[in-house]
Amino acid sequence: GAGVSQSPSNKVTEKGKDVELRCDPISGHTALYWYRQSLGQGLEFLIYFQGNSAPDKSGLPSDRFSAERTGGSVSTLTIQRTQQEDSAVYLCASSLGGGSGTDTQYFGPGTRLTVL
Amino acid sequence: GENVEQHPSTLSVQEGDSAVIKCTYSDSASNYFPWYKQELGKGPQLIIDIRSNVGEKKDQRIAVTLNKTAKHFSLHITETQPEDSAVYFCAASFRGSQGNLIFGKGTKLSVKP
Numbered sequence: 001g002a003g004v005s006q007s008p009s010n011k012v013t014e015k016g017k018d019v020e021l022r023c024d025p026i027s028g029h030t031a032l033y034w035y036r037q038s039l040g041q042g043l044e045f046l047i048y049f050q051g052n053s054a055p056d057k058s059g060l061p062s063d064r065f066s067a068e069r070t071g072g073s074v075s076t077l078t079i080q081r082t083q084q085e086d087s088a089v090y091l092c093a094s095s096l097g098g099g100s101g102t103d104t105q106y107f108g109p110g111t112r113l114t115v116l
Numbered sequence: 117g118e119n120v121e122q123h124p125s126t127l128s129v130q131e132g133d134s135a136v137i138k139c140t141y142s143d144s145a146s147n148y149f150p151w152y153k154q155e156l157g158k159g160p161q162l163i164i165d166i167r168s169n170v171g172e173k174k175d176q177r178i179a180v181t182l183n184k185t186a187k188h189f190s191l192h193i194t195e196t197q198p199e200d201s202a203v204y205f206c207a208a209s210f211r212g213s214q215g216n217l218i219f220g221k222g223t224k225l226s227v228k229p
Contacts, residue, residue, distance in 0.1 A: 004159070033216060042122075042205060042221040043160070056216065091159055102148035102167060102209060105217065107159035 004108035023092030030097030122220025139206035
């Protein structure tokens, strides 16, 4: 079946502009995660959605970052007033969910964001 | 805060040799330890995982061992092939959130023909 999809695959923007990154999880997966991967680094957790529960926003680096998940499916990560240090690959993952913390997470291909 | 340390950061082996990557974690409540393989320009793909109720798991040429007392776990790849070349990430579940994982910084594995 279809995996996690993300769009756009690449985004180049100017410092100070807002950007929106989209994630379509695997159908039926109730959990959705956003991570950030800077060049040569590991994955940094940003935010986690589980069903209709309040999201875990503990990884968001600043109030310029926000995310929504509409209808329990598609998610949008928004970065306002982008800065050069926001340049990274933004990865989305989904899992069956249930809150056990041991679900297998399936990753999308990522969106490479470049802030000039 | 909680973290996962991964070593080595780069590893080069000859085709047919074995490769071992090691990780240590700090959260004693971690109970799920997946390993991901990331090829250039792609998202990470799960290759094997282990839960805290077992000490070892094997899938063909790949095996993972877990030592909960010492809080470390390792990935073993035997009979390496050039297509094994990629960046490998370990991760551990984090009790601070029921869903997220803490990742190591990755190991770039190069398998030379």
